[in-house]
Amino acid sequence: MKLLLAATPLTGHVNPLLAVAQAASERGDEVVVTTSEDFRRKVEEAGFRCRPYADDHGPEYRETALPPGPERGRREFERRFIDGMPRQAELLRSLIAEERPDVVVAGSMFLGVLPLLLDSRKRPPIVTVNVSFLFLDRPDGAPLGPGLPPARDAIERARYAAIKAEVDAAFTDQVRAYTDAVLARSGLPGLPASLTQAILTLPDAVVQLGVPAFEYDFAPLPPQIRFVGALPPPAVSGPRPGWWADLDRARRIVLVTQGTLANADFGELVEPTFQALADRDDVLVVATTGGRPLDAIRFPVPANGRVATFLPFGDLMPRLDALVTNGGYGTVIAALQAGVPVVSAGLTEDKAEVGTRVGWSGVGINLAANRPDPQTLRRSIDAVLDEPGYRARAQAMAEEFARHDTPREILSVIDAVRQMHPAGRRDPNGPSC
Structure with missing residues (x-):
């Protein structure tokens, strides 16, 4: 054919x-x-x-x-x-x-x-x-x-x-x-x-x-x-970032991403997420720029932060404890396929609809904001990390994907x-x- x-x-x-x-x-x-x-x-x-x-x-x-x-x-x-x-x-x-x-x-x-x-x-x-x-x-x-x-x-x-x-x-x-x-x-x-x-x-x-x-x-x-x-996440060409081995030593791993479209201003979500968790020695915060150069990150990356242009989601998602996203549909379903609970922000494109589904289905928290503040993010991330119901519902969703x-x-x-x-x-x- x-x-x-x-x-x-x-x-x-x-x-x-x-x-x-x-x-x-x-x-x-x-x-x-x-x-x-x-x-x-x-x-x-x-x-x-x-x-x-x-x-x-x-x-x-x-x-x-x-x-x-x-x-x-x-x-x-x-x-x-x-x-x-x-x-x-x-x-x-x-x-x-x-x-x-x-x-x-x-x-x-x-x-x-x-x-x-x-x-x-x-x-x-x-x-x-x-x-x-x-x-x-x-x-x-x-x-x-x-x-x-x-x-x-x-x-x-x-x-x-x-x-x-x-x-x-x-x-x-x-x-x-x-x-x-x-x-x-x-x-x-x-x-x-x-x-x-x-x-x-x-x-x-x-x-x-x-x-x-x-x-x-x-x-x-x-x-x-x-x-x-x-569908399986796309393969990422080239070597993994030099900090990849840090994932093996981390107690908890949180990925924050603004995807590949609504990523002109990392101050909307990536920066406040780093700020929300900057003092935490129990969490490694990983960010992807969605293909933009690393120097597009124009704020200090904290000691527990790591950044890459692209990351191999197929390998990374199963290791995550939480995803923080501006609501890209492909990223959210990749996380749910791995049973990862979600904190969703974002109101542009289709993101308000995706975020509402995150909250409605119980797999995470919908912030319904393009630029959430660090305090709100910290409370929400702590909730999906510490309250077992979110991960349980995400894992139930993963079982449906696995069928x-x-x-x-x-x-x-x-x-x-x-x-x-x-x-x-x-x-x-x-x-x-």
């Missing part, structure tokens, strides 16, 4: 697709990857042929002329993900004609698949890998984004409905209208639902990274969506859509795998 993998050019989106590529290659499939030129080397070093494209809507998507707020957030989202959709679709059609893949596998925010899914022209089957939380429309009527836990009663549902009306007016409806206008310029029909709903319901199949225990009750799920657990053979399950979904839709679907409302 030949697969064409399409990845949004962000580290947290490329890595899962490369893990899928590795699993497919190991069983003998031919794999071609398309992502931006910036990730070409990463793809080729992983052993795959890359057909890169120019990510014209990536580096300059920030709307710095607008003040922080809903309008700026909406416009940045449109520039980052929607403006490039027609060019991505043209790229996919060209690559499909040249490469003749049996199946296209795309990350959930690679929106170039949407024009193909809405078009009546023949295409290969399309499988989406969702690298974020399950962003379906909520059955309790809550909007996506603010990080609201499931409604407990009719009063809360009514409150959520009012909040959703505001979010829809400021963001959801405008994003849908903007997307429909972009589609119309290509002669295509508009979305059948909100953009997030369409991303997870239009493809022939959707593999959802994670487990149901970390998600709200969306039963019944659309038939094409399947939870598959967690999945994620690479095999994803490949089985790919095989199924190829058999059911060998030439792709003409009707976007037709049956799905």
Whole structure:
């Protein structure tokens, strides 16, 4: 079988697709990857042929002329993900004609698949890998984004409905209208639902990274969506940091990370975490810069602190006693896969939703703040270290992850859509795998 993998050019989106590529290659499939030129080397070093494209809507998507707020957030989202959709679709059609893949596998925010899914022209089957939380429309009527836990009663549902009306007016409806206008310029029909709903319901199949225990009750799920657990963390090239042996001598190990996207200001989370635990001789605090140079850390690192640009999460996570994160979905599920309790901060991108799930599921504490203070962090970290309930629930979550053979399950979904839709679907409302 030949697969064409399409990845949004962000580290947290490329890595899962490369893990899928590795699993497919190991069983003998031919794999071609398309992502931006910036990730070409990463793809080729992983052993795959890359057909890169120019990510014209990536580096300059920030709307710095607008003040922080809903309008700026909406416009940045449109520039980052929607403006490039027609060019991505043209790229996919060209690559499909040249490469003749049996199946296209795309990350959930690679929106170039949407024009193909809405078009009546023949295409290969399309499988989406969702690298974020399950962003379906909520059955309790809550909007996506603010990080609201499931409604407990009719009063809360009514409150959520009012909040959703505001979010829809400021963001959801405008994003849908903007997307429909972009589609119309290509002669295509508009979305059948909100953009997030369409991303997870239009493809022939959707593999959802994670487990149901970390998600709200969306039963019944659309038939094409399947939870598959967690993919293995990416390997880190190069030697381990010189301080790696210190992990063997540490009584307790805490990792703090702001991921690879919201890491422009380490004063938001990394610095206050170091400050919170600076006087502790019973805790080793490890930080990763998410690929930024070490001199981006512009504050004193305490004696019990260690820093690296990247760390091998596959080796590190099982050794941790706690994770402090700004709520990156991939990092959180990697910790839960290892049974590690979480302190989550962060309100940008999808992080408010991820943090709320951390608190709601009982696997950790949600601080719901972009810049928590050291005192709050210290109390929260002590709680997840000392109160056994957090680790017990994280370990129960790990047992659920362990029941999945994620690479095999994803490949089985790919095989199924190829058999059911060998030439792709003409009707976007037709049956799905």
